[in-house]
Amino acid sequence: MTVLISVSKLLTTQNASCQYSSWGLGDRSKLWNDLLGEVESVEIVRILGIALVAVFLLLILRQLRPEFALLGALVAGLLIFLLIVDKIQGVLGLLQELADQAGISSLYLHTILKVIGIAYLTEFASQVAKDANEGAIAAKVELAGKIIIIFLALPIIRAILDTVVKLMP
Amino acid sequence: MNGIDLLFKIAGIGIIVSILHTVLKQAGKEEQGQLVTLAGVVIVLLLVIQLLAGFFETVRTMFNLY
Numbered sequence: 001m002t003v004l005i006s007v008s009k010l011l012t013t014q015n016a017s018c019q020y021s022s023w024g025l026g027d028r029s030k031l032w033n034d035l036l037g038e039v040e041s042v043e044i045v046r047i048l049g050i051a052l053v054a055v056f057l058l059l060i061l062r063q064l065r066p067e068f069a070l071l072g073a074l075v076a077g078l079l080i081f082l083l084i085v086d087k088i089q090g091v092l093g094l095l096q097e098l099a100d101q102a103g104i105s106s107l108y109l110h111t112i113l114k115v116i117g118i119a120y121l122t123e124f125a126s127q128v129a130k131d132a133n134e135g136a137i138a139a140k141v142e143l144a145g146k147i148i149i150i151f152l153a154l155p156i157i158r159a160i161l162d163t164v165v166k167l168m169p
Numbered sequence: 170m171n172g173i174d175l176l177f178k179i180a181g182i183g184i185i186v187s188i189l190h191t192v193l194k195q196a197g198k199e200e201q202g203q204l205v206t207l208a209g210v211v212i213v214l215l216l217v218i219q220l221l222a223g224f225f226e227t228v229r230t231m232f233n234l235y
Contacts, residue, residue, distance in 0.1 A: 057180040068183030079172040117232025
């Protein structure tokens with residue numbers, strides 16, 4: 001709502017309307033992009049559209065052929081992920097920047113990123129397995145993910161233990 | 170939109186395969202019906218597998234998983 005108010009304010013002010021109207025009719029979308037680009041509400045509308053279309057399609061398909069419904073759910077998840085990839089990259093870039101400025105060793109940040117990636121992939125696979133009513137395989141996949149995450153965290157745990165041992169008299 | 174097309178394709182193939190399965194079952198050809206279902210799954214899997222590979226590749230490069 002606040003976005004709409006700001007849009008109407010921008011449209012009514014002389015300066016902005018001059019600026020945008022001189023660019024012709026097709027530039028109203030540019031105005032919208034300028035205003036909504038920071039809020040990203042357009043992106044969420046697209047994601048919701050894909051999700052709702054997928055839900056209704058799969059609702060019909062699950063009664064007819066459950067195996068196709070499984071693949072459809074997989075594709076819907078992938079599509080939604082592909083829409084948010086560049087946002088995730090922005091967040092990761094900010095994290096990298098902060099870590100560089102704070103002087104944190106890249107070993108730690110890369111380990112954390114790897115853990116997040118493995119957690120995401122594991123979650124994805126286990127959800128697909130659960131959708132197919134294969135709860136046992138989903139549990140095994142989650143177990144494997146946890147073990148690999150602990151394995152990745154070993155250098156950090158070792159570093160903490162070394163520090164503690166050094167601190168002790 | 171390349172992506173949502175894939176979803177509609179999968180739904181279409183699923184509905185067609187389901188209809189073929191029903192028709193073949195009514196005609197008393199159960200085995201062909203199973204084969205049609207198998208072929209449909211394979212076709213959809215071929216469509217999905219590229220997207221899945223791209224997804225894995227993206228996650229791997231994004232989170233520095235080698």
